[in-house]
Amino acid sequence: MSAMAASRGRLAALAERAGHDSPLALARAHSVYAAFAVLIVIDLLFTPGFRNVFVIRNLLFAAAPVILVTLGQSLTIGTRGIDLSVGSAMGLAAAVMALALAGGAWLAVAAGVGAGLAVGLINGGLVAALDINPLISSLALLVAARGTAEALLDGSRVSLPEGGLFDVLGIGAVSVIPIVAIIAVIVAGLVAVMVRTTVFGRSLLFIGANKAAAILAGIKVRRTLLLVYAASGLLAGLAGVFAAARLGASDPNYIGVNYELDAIAASVIGGTPLSGGRVSILGGVAGVLLLQVLGASFIMNDINFSYAQILKALFIVAALYLQRAGG
Template identity: 65%
Template sequence: MATNIESNEERLSPSNFPAPRADQPEAASRGPAAWRVVLREHSVYFALAALVVFNLIVTPGFKNPFAARSLLFEAAPIVLIALGQNLAIATRGIDLSVGSVMALASASIAVFLPYGVGTALVGAIAVGAVAGLCNGALVALLAIDPLISGLALLVAARGLAQALLGGSRVNLPDAPAFDLLGAGALGPVPIVMLIAIALAVVVAFVVRRTTFGRYTILVGASRSAAFLAGIPVRRTLFLVYAVSGTLAGLAGLFASSRLGAADPNYVGVNFELDAIAASVIGGTPLSGGRISIVGAVFGVLLLQVLDASFIMNNISFTYAQILKAVFIVVALYLQRSGA
């Protein structure tokens, strides 16, 4: 036994390890590469700053505080669904249903209004949660691919929303709650954006500091390895999509309050695409295993500023969508090529 201990100590002696090399030239040569990594990992922040500066110089009316406030109002619902989308993408999944769930939550406001404004508010969020639970059950319990389940719910939720209201919009009554969510602000910042930022902080804390957050990342890194390690993979996936649906329900409430109507045809259209693009541009890869909540929030702001740039410079919607698609593709390509 003593001989074994002595031999182990001899192998672990510092003299048996090679001394670190002083590769000063090599370290210096890595300088440009290090800067490229920094630029890639923080590209969303640099791009947003550059776009804002460009608009301040070129775009008429961009300096108007009303324009910034309007932009934040429009961004708040997308921030919410981007948070849920981030969790889904981190598990190597995706949630294509969030836009339609927003529409379903919007329609449910009109359905629950006869029972009181408070019931309508809670009902919209609850409907989103139920939709998320259904999606989670399909993915986690029935092992259906998230892309397929999301597409199914995308069609079903939008169709149900239109059926509930007969395909027409219903104007919301004048109520303090709707006024607060639709037009309320604390200084220059809309109340809905403050709520969205607060929830982003909560989600970031959950991801970084809780067991559920760690499970989410590990499931995305390797689902089979997570299962072998005893991580409750199904329960984690179930909760991820439930959270995503709940946030989509709240986003539908925000969008309807801003619009002043429950509209199953307009609310949430193409929002899932913006949420996915913002998440990936912000640093959450589609391959899973990583997540960037702050990056996703700034990704949403980047896309909203881009949309505002097109509108305020009188670029037609058709060309604006083409340019936006090109911008997103280039941004994702640059991130991937630098990885």
């Protein structure tokens, strides 16, 4: 009885620290971790072959680029915006990288990341300077960047050279943990610190929470928005490089397709509400892993892909429903 009261008290204290008003809201806000844990336990118990280290490694390889685009997505959603262009920016980054191969692997990677940054800067320019709704500007770039990627490579796949940097990114791993996953987690840590401790991070939360108030408080709204979308593009560029390295080729019709949807779903499931003003980087990473494991579980249990998609959609809706009060 008293133990229960004590734990209740601790929960309430936790809730206060997290800025929520009740233990229920706390549980909802952190449901992504609970759901992830439950899913892992179910898989370990029932899914044949889930314990295989190759499965885990593959999962993490697939998760790394999604984590990167989710980070950028969480920042834009934190400003009460959105970035639909991240998937296409990945495709463009991979295409530009393929064209720059002659200059060596490092230069090619830099060119790819630069292409993603360029998409982000254009997007941010449209949003910050011209006051265009980010849904529209990033939708335009979703189409334009994909089109440019296909045009650059004539719509065909270009193989990346074997060995060197591309092998490090494409197959390199420290025991079961791929190097790209380590990089993604380090970047996530940096972004989390940035959101929590920098003027830039604070400013983007202000803009998302109340743009009119942010303007009156003298926050550099335009500059912050430009940088947020630029960061999202930059991270998408790196994600495109990772995805192409994993595939061993730059394929403008394949790299990054529909990644924006997973990034938005992961951000929101992770506790970054679409209404802006709050960003949860750790939650976003957990959201990505959750969706990846879910997808893998469907495949490994031989669930037809069409049904798997429907189930995934139902899962996302259920997760968001549980979350809605926590947001």
